[in-house]
Amino acid sequence: MSLSIRPLTLSGFAGEALGFDLTRPLTRDQVTAIDAGMDQYGVLIFHDQHFDDETQMAFSRNFGELEVSSGAEMSKAQDRRLKQMEMADISNLDVQGKLRAASDRMRLTALGNRLWHSDASFRAIPAKYSLLSARTVPGTGGNTEFADMRDAYDALDDATKTEIEDLVTEHSNAFSREQIGFLKVDYGEENQLKLKPVRHRLVRHDTSTGRKSLYLSAHIGAIVGWPVPEARMFIRDLTEHAVQRRFVYSHVWRQWDFIIWDNRTTMHRARRYNDLTDVRDMRRTTIRGDGVTVAQIQQAA
Amino acid sequence: MNIRAVQNGFVGEVTGIDICKPLTSGEVAGIELGMDQYAVLTFPDQPLTDEQQVTFTANFGELEITLAGQMAKPEERRFQQLELGDISNYNGADTTRLRARDDKRRMYALANRLWHSDASFRAIGAGYTLLHARILPRKADTQFADMRAAYDALSPMEKAEVEDIVCEHSIVFSREQIGFGDYNAGHEEHLKPVPHRLVITHPKTGRKSLYLSSHIGGIVGWPVPEARAFIRDLTEHATQPQFVYSHVWRVGDMVMWDNRTVMHRATRFDDLKEVRDLRRTSIKGVGLEVKHAMAAE
Numbered sequence: 287m288s289l290s291i292r293p294l295t296l297s298g299f300a301g302e303a304l305g306f307d308l309t310r311p312l313t314r315d316q317v318t319a320i321d322a323g324m325d326q327y328g329v330l331i332f333h334d335q336h337f338d339d340e341t342q343m344a345f346s347r348n349f350g351e352l353e354v355s356s357g358a359e360m361s362k363a364q365d366r367r368l369k370q371m372e373m374a375d376i377s378n379l380d381v382q383g384k385l386r387a388a389s390d391r392m393r394l395t396a397l398g399n400r401l402w403h404s405d406a407s408f409r410a411i412p413a414k415y416s417l418l419s420a421r422t423v424p425g426t427g428g429n430t431e432f433a434d435m436r437d438a439y440d441a442l443d444d445a446t447k448t449e450i451e452d453l454v455t456e457h458s459n460a461f462s463r464e465q466i467g468f469l470k471v472d473y474g475e476e477n478q479l480k481l482k483p484v485r486h487r488l489v490r491h492d493t494s495t496g497r498k499s500l501y502l503s504a505h506i507g508a509i510v511g512w513p514v515p516e517a518r519m520f521i522r523d524l525t526e527h528a529v530q531r532r533f534v535y536s537h538v539w540r541q542w543d544f545i546i547w548d549n550r551t552t553m554h555r556a557r558r559y560n561d562l563t564d565v566r567d568m569r570r571t572t573i574r575g576d577g578v579t580v581a582q583i584q585q586a587a
Numbered sequence: 588m589n590i591r592a593v594q595n596g597f598v599g600e601v602t603g604i605d606i607c608k609p610l611t612s613g614e615v616a617g618i619e620l621g622m623d624q625y626a627v628l629t630f631p632d633q634p635l636t637d638e639q640q641v642t643f644t645a646n647f648g649e650l651e652i653t654l655a656g657q658m659a660k661p662e663e664r665r666f667q668q669l670e671l672g673d674i675s676n677y678n679g680a681d682t683t684r685l686r687a688r689d690d691k692r693r694m695y696a697l698a699n700r701l702w703h704s705d706a707s708f709r710a711i712g713a714g715y716t717l718l719h720a721r722i723l724p725r726k727a728d729t730q731f732a733d734m735r736a737a738y739d740a741l742s743p744m745e746k747a748e749v750e751d752i753v754c755e756h757s758i759v760f761s762r763e764q765i766g767f768g769d770y771n772a773g774h775e776e777h778l779k780p781v782p783h784r785l786v787i788t789h790p791k792t793g794r795k796s797l798y799l800s801s802h803i804g805g806i807v808g809w810p811v812p813e814a815r816a817f818i819r820d821l822t823e824h825a826t827q828p829q830f831v832y833s834h835v836w837r838v839g840d841m842v843m844w845d846n847r848t849v850m851h852r853a854t855r856f857d858d859l860k861e862v863r864d865l866r867r868t869s870i871k872g873v874g875l876e877v878k879h880a881m882a883a884e
Contacts, residue, residue: 394812467811514766515694523855
């Protein structure tokens with residue numbers, strides 16, 4: 287059966303994809319069709335995909351190498367609910383499957399996902415696709431919103447396009463958490479090196495479509511060569527531009543929904559829900575990108 | 588005196604009055620009535636001097652001292668009169684030069700581009716602020732958001748949730764958001780957080796509004812990250828385009844707003860090349876003391 291995609295917004299950003307059972311092995315043509323859909327829509331929504339962790343990882347590998355989850359990487363083995371390091375635990379459950387308490391450190395750092403971001407932009411080689419499977423959804427709330435960074439770029443005036451063309455930003459997980467008052471020191475001593483900022487171009491050039499996009503993320507804390515307050519204020523203004531409602535698709539989750547988005551051309555964020563009473567269990571796999579967006583600072587010998 | 592609605596029920600333009608001259612009590616009452624009906628009033632073509640601005644402001648209550656002035660060293664200040672806020676990009680008293688890119692005062696002032704309510708970091712925040720335009724760049728609008736309409740637009744469940752929330756405000760929190768923390772020593776008492784109710788009731792109109800501000804850094808009884816994420820969401824709600832008025836400045840404009848019902852922010856301009864010189868005065872926010880005392884308990 288072929289892939290049929292219906293656009294979910296007037297601008298043609300985000301598509302609902304029908305016709306494939308992703309839990310079964312795919313043909314090369316099917317993978318190509320999904321890649322082409324991703325290039326066009328930036329976000330693809332599939333329904334009724336009854337994944338478990340193994341089938342989700344197997345499907346995800348069609349698109350490249352899997353990243354190790356940063357949450358898994360930065361937590362101790364005995365605190366991890368999911369066995370596979372490639373499975374990011376996007377839930378409000380602890381290792382015993384119980385709801386996390388209000389003051390739980392993992393809960394507080396996860397609140398950073400309510401800021402607009404691009405997954406793993408804090409890595410020198412950042413993420414390509416993220417793939418999110420809804421295993422249990424809350425009664426209300428907990429929507430995920432996606433913003434189109436290609437249309438957001440196109441809508442800038444020429445002076446701004448010229449101004450930002452060669453800007454290089456610095457990204458770290460610590461910057462996004464700092465915005466909500468979760469401190470770098472609270473990540474623990476063993477994780478401090480992982481919080482070292484990496485550099486990225488602010489304007490990305492998508493080789494498969496030829497389009498440019500704004501590579502924005504809550505993980506940005508600086509612009510190379512700018513005073514920090516000026517950089518942060520500028521990034522805030524630019525982010526506000528980029529997440530105007532006309533660039534946004536808001537997804538109301540149903541159980542077994544499965545969404546793939548391209549972190550190179552979109553930002554996303556989670557919305558609030560009653561996380562002290564309702565379970566929200568989502569599992570994410572992430573495809574590693576092709577390379578750096580700009581040269582990194584060399585480590586001192 | 589005539590008030591024309593610029594934006595329905597929120598912004599009015601006042602003409603037929605010369606505010607450079609002493610006002611009659613009738614005129615003062617008329618302006619106050621206008622401030623209650625709207626929340627922002629604009630007075631075009633008023634060539635006020637500093638003294639005239641202070642005199643005009645004093646019609647509405649006790650003038651506030653500006654925090655930036657209070658915390659600056661005398662040689663860093665352009666005006667020695669602490670009631671007069673220097674909203675400019677001049678290098679202090681030296682008006683032949685603009686502030687350098689990394690000037691500390693410039694960094695501090697950049698946070699005015701975050702949505703805020705003036706002096707919400709004080710135990711008693713500002714009532715009216717009055718801003719007068721002397722020299723303007725090509726474009727640098729000030730935006731205003733109606734916190735009464737934003738409150739009214741909440742769902743009954745959201746209204747119930749915010750009703751008794753008490754927030755902590757400090758100038759430190761707004762500056763921290765853009766990575767600034769370089770204050771002169773000796774001003775620790777000005778940096779301490781103060782509590783305010785999130786929902787306040789206007790003493791004269793009885794209307795409720797959201798008392799939001801970038802100076803908020805916590806909610807009493809909430810974990811900090813949860814409080815900040817919540818306040819961010821609420822601020823996003825409250826500053827949607829339907830609640831916002833953008834003022835396009837002309838030289839001689841006097842704009843007056845009520846910080847108890849309005850948030851505002853500056854917008855970007857080429858401040859390393861162009862001059863923007865505005866003068867600010869403000870009035871202490873009377874009528875909210877009881878609520879604040881309750882919040883502090």
